[in-house]
Amino acid sequence: MFKDITIGQYYPVQSKIHDLDPRTKIVYTFVYIIILFFANNYVGYALGVAFLGFLIAMSNIPLKFVFKSVKAILIIILITVILNVFVTPGNVLLRIGALKVTDAGLINAAFMAIRLTLLIIGTSLMTLTTSPIALTDGMEYCMKVIPGVRSYAHELSMMMTIALRFIPTLMEEADKIMKAQKARGADFETGGILKKAKNIVPILVPLFIGSFKRADELAMAMEARCYRGGNNRTRLYELEYDKNDKIAYIITAVMVAMIIASRFLPLMRIPIQ
Amino acid sequence: MQKAIEIKNLQYKYDRDEEEITAIYDLSLDIYEGEFVGIIGHNGSGKSTLAKLINGIIMPTKGDIFVYGMNTKDENMIWEIRQKAGIVFQNPDNQIVATIVEEDVAFGPENLGVEPSEIRKRVDEALEKVRMSEFKDRKPHQLSGGQKQRIAIAGILAMEPRCIIFDEATAMLDPSGREEVLACIKQLNKENNTTVVYITHYMEEIVEADRVVVLNQGDILMQGTPKEVFARVEELQSVFLDVPNITNLAHQLKKEGLAIPEGILTVDELVKNLCPSS
Numbered sequence: 001m002f003k004d005i006t007i008g009q010y011y012p013v014q015s016k017i018h019d020l021d022p023r024t025k026i027v028y029t030f031v032y033i034i035i036l037f038f039a040n041n042y043v044g045y046a047l048g049v050a051f052l053g054f055l056i057a058m059s060n061i062p063l064k065f066v067f068k069s070v071k072a073i074l075i076i077i078l079i080t081v082i083l084n085v086f087v088t089p090g091n092v093l094l095r096i097g098a099l100k101v102t103d104a105g106l107i108n109a110a111f112m113a114i115r116l117t118l119l120i121i122g123t124s125l126m127t128l129t130t131s132p133i134a135l136t137d138g139m140e141y142c143m144k145v146i147p148g149v150r151s152y153a154h155e156l157s158m159m160m161t162i163a164l165r166f167i168p169t170l171m172e173e174a175d176k177i178m179k180a181q182k183a184r185g186a187d188f189e190t191g192g193i194l195k196k197a198k199n200i201v202p203i204l205v206p207l208f209i210g211s212f213k214r215a216d217e218l219a220m221a222m223e224a225r226c227y228r229g230g231n232n233r234t235r236l237y238e239l240e241y242d243k244n245d246k247i248a249y250i251i252t253a254v255m256v257a258m259i260i261a262s263r264f265l266p267l268m269r270i271p272i273q
Numbered sequence: 274m275q276k277a278i279e280i281k282n283l284q285y286k287y288d289r290d291e292e293e294i295t296a297i298y299d300l301s302l303d304i305y306e307g308e309f310v311g312i313i314g315h316n317g318s319g320k321s322t323l324a325k326l327i328n329g330i331i332m333p334t335k336g337d338i339f340v341y342g343m344n345t346k347d348e349n350m351i352w353e354i355r356q357k358a359g360i361v362f363q364n365p366d367n368q369i370v371a372t373i374v375e376e377d378v379a380f381g382p383e384n385l386g387v388e389p390s391e392i393r394k395r396v397d398e399a400l401e402k403v404r405m406s407e408f409k410d411r412k413p414h415q416l417s418g419g420q421k422q423r424i425a426i427a428g429i430l431a432m433e434p435r436c437i438i439f440d441e442a443t444a445m446l447d448p449s450g451r452e453e454v455l456a457c458i459k460q461l462n463k464e465n466n467t468t469v470v471y472i473t474h475y476m477e478e479i480v481e482a483d484r485v486v487v488l489n490q491g492d493i494l495m496q497g498t499p500k501e502v503f504a505r506v507e508e509l510q511s512v513f514l515d516v517p518n519i520t521n522l523a524h525q526l527k528k529e530g531l532a533i534p535e536g537i538l539t540v541d542e543l544v545k546n547l548c549p550s551s
Contacts, residue, residue: 133372161370164372165413169366169414172414214366217362218368220362221362221367223330224328225380225384226385233384234388234392236379236393238389
């Protein structure tokens with residue numbers, strides 16, 4: 001039953017965005033998150049929406065799928081909106097008991113909601129269009145540029161690769177253990193949450209012990225294949241930028257310039273950042 | 274002939290629960306270039322320990338092991354030893370590192386710092402040799418046990434070793450998987466002239482070996498050609514090793530008075546001996 005699970009939320013279709021170098025997408029996402037905080041009027045936000053909309057259209061991923069990720073943080077958005085509506089000082093429009101709604105509060109809340117939504121969609125667009133393996137590769141390369149993290153870059157990405165590699169294996173094993181326990185009369189379906197959680201213990205214990213044994217054997221097999229960390233290690237596939245990556249970087253730069261420029265437009269600002 | 278592996282007065286002890294256990298007593302063995310050596314022994318005979326010792330994963334308590342003239346105790350040589358004498362383990366799941374078949378095959382040469390274009394070449398060749406080229410883009414968990422084990426072999430081949438140690442590499446496979454892996458190993462030995470050290474407790478698998486070494490409680494009990502070794506049916510059974518069914522049948526027939534030689538290894542051979550005219 002666990003045979004064909006997809007890890008992460010990767011959405012495998014053909015598109016220009018999917019084909020970009022993972023580094024390009026990581027850098028873009030990073031820049032996008034930061035630049036969103038520079039937008040302080042509706043032109044800036046409109047630009048943010050426009051650029052993201054353009055990328056979504058290019059990525060061939062159905063809108064419904066893209067918005068799924070927003071659902072997960074809907075509550076956080078709601079809380080932010082409510083807080084902003086009631087706590088921001090300004091011209092009072094409406095009073096409900098001790099609470100007051102202000103004009104600045106409404107505007108702030110609206111912008112906050114948009115900003116959070118853009119942040120979430122922006123980052124999930126990266127994971128939707130990049131396979132976990134490519135993402136791991138890209139992160140390793142990106143981390144190698146940052147001083148301080150540089151020396152761990154390879155180890156961290158190796159850990160991630162191994163985790164990805166063993167998720168299906170461990171799922172299969174969990175399935176097997178569960179069936180074995182069921183065959184001996186274990187009950188995983190009935191009872192309250194507490195009882196169900198308790199029933200998981202006899203699955204987790206053998207799974208844990210098994211994975212320690214696996215880790216031990218894998219370490220030995222890796223050593224036997226001359227693994228000695230990231231030093232002097234080469235790669236079958238070295239990441240390489242192509243023309244589309246250059247275009248993507250130019251688009252990123254244009255976006256940054258435009259959003260920063262929009263700050264200086266003589267327009268109404270968002271009252272409180 | 275050049276010695277691939279030279280084991281001199283090897284002893285290995287380890288501690289388990291504060292009790293000292295001697296896994297290997299006083300073992301000396303030479304394995305020559307291009308040879309197919311089968312090592313058999315019951316559980317606890319020290320055969321897996323021997324594999325790890327040859328690869329330098331564990332160090333001898335006493336004595337020395339030389340792999341192509343390099344002592345496994347020499348830390349500067351350890352990577353070269355592991356490159357020259359690769360090892361394939363028992364559990365196929367626990368030796369595949371990467372999430373894509375060809376990337377796993379590339380793991381060894383990547384560790385050795387081989388140029389990307391050369392890695393590409395080696396990966397393609399290795400997959401070709403184990404006949405898994407068409408699976409190069411698959412994920413390991415989509416493969417059968419026998420296929421996974423062939424990938425593990427390709428992963429070792431891509432390091433271009435001269436000797437491969439198989440540590441019960443077929444023990445966890447079903448009969449058809451076992452057959453496909455064994456056929457692949459035999460072919461490597463014949464066509465590539467790769468030295469093969471084949472550790473197993475299935476005697477049927479090594480009837481075609483050049484030499485069979487029987488281990489018992491950390492020592493060599495006997496060695497010789499499969500014919501010589503399997504002729505000593507009762508001795509083998511006394512250390513809980515089962516001779517191939519056909520050999521056993523021939524042995525029983527001989528005991529009942531039929532005039533046939535000991536150490537019959539195949540059905541054809543038995544037929545020939547029973548009905549000389551056919």
